[in-house]
Amino acid sequence: MRQSHLFTKTRREAPSDEVSKNSQLLIRAGFIQKMGAGVYSFLPLGLRVLNKIEQIIREEMNAIGGQELQLAALQEKSLWEKTNRWDDAVVDNWFKTTLKNGNEMGLGFTHEEPLTNLMRDHIRSFRDLPIYTYQFQTKFRNETRAKSGILRGREFLMKDLYSFSRDEKEHEAFYEKSKIAYANVFKRAGIADRTFITFASGGSFSKYSHEYQMLTDAGEDIIYYNKEKNVAVNKEVYTDEVLAEMGLKKSDMTEGKAVEVGNIFSLGTKFSEPLELSFKDETGKNIPVIMGSYGIGIPRLMGAIVETMPTDKEIVWPKNVSPFAVHIIAMKIEGPVMEAAEKLYKELTEKNVEVLLDDRDLRAGEKFGDADLIGIPLRIILGEKSLAAGKYEFKDRITNKEELFDKDELMAYIEKHNV
């Protein structure tokens, strides 16, 4: 992609009503635009990051047997009445709307009900199970208070997987697999070192649920974590009893603020019973399906990554989620420098490396400033002097190492680090 054609614009200052680090940086870098409180649009750069994260999750969900589908966003009232989740007194964050014919519908804030209902058409026999389905879909939540930029929106993309199992044992086996998949997601997204699987309250069908909490002051949750054992306990269930059960000692736990970037939840028969989702076992007996739900908020994860930046001046994306793999900055937009830049751009692109080529007729400072803000981790600067010596100025912004590579070294490094 040539930067001269990229639909984006950086700005020097963030709007005064943006306070959170993630929204300030992302707006200044031209990744997102604000529609209203808790409602953001994604521009090309932002969408690329979103898509990167989405693809990582997709691969990990597929790896544990997940099958992607997409449910409707509009929700039918009667379905939700069966589980007693239509009433505003029970669920206060509905967006509801009225059809021309007077019927009420809601915009889905989650999808247990419609998917459970859908499964009734497909699950008859024990032979039809287990099933693991997921989707990437926009959720609507009428938050009383949207806050923290894209960490808590009223409309946001979410990956939600739902598992349908024959019994507890089968459910548990998948639940454990999902933990591995989630660990992989956060590792690939570059936040594994500060993200903890966290025990949280479980609801009526399991003692605990598991949250994935990433340490950041921008978070809303308080957790107690143990870095060595790589686990944490949410404050809401942080008792001597729970700690003892988990073999943890209070003295080994550190308190921290964190944001919930994902969760997994055993649902038991909470939805299958009221919605009458059951199957016939080998003896012909009707058995309610055991369910689980597994969520990750995509923009929230994106925002959480930005919150980990050490300053509010620039972004450095983890390699796997960066909008582009390599940023080539041409110091001249004509002559041998530009020719070399075009050639390198072409060669890398042919090797399926995603390259952003800054071919804009701007001064160096401006180009560097934009590049710092946009956050592509690998940077190649093509300048007259170094190029005359056959060298490419290379910087890995993650390790903060700068090198003078010749062409072969450069290509080898990028090939090795391309994702």
Place this chain on the structure above:
RNA sequence: CGGGGCGUAGUGUAACGGUUAACAUUCCUGUUUUGGGAACAGGCGACUCAGGGUUCGAAUCCCUGCGCCCCGACCA
């Protein structure tokens, strides 16, 4: 939903109740520049969130509405 704060060019700020609403930046033109947001000159851009009211006179004071931010509550 309770409490607090705030709405002025695209953005960030200024303007005692008193000219034509100012400055910076962005943007446009030109000249000179060209390795960390360059210099100079010129120019575009705001019925000051909306609607009422007070006043000779309102961006400024009052009321209502809408919007935004923060703290708290809430977070299936």
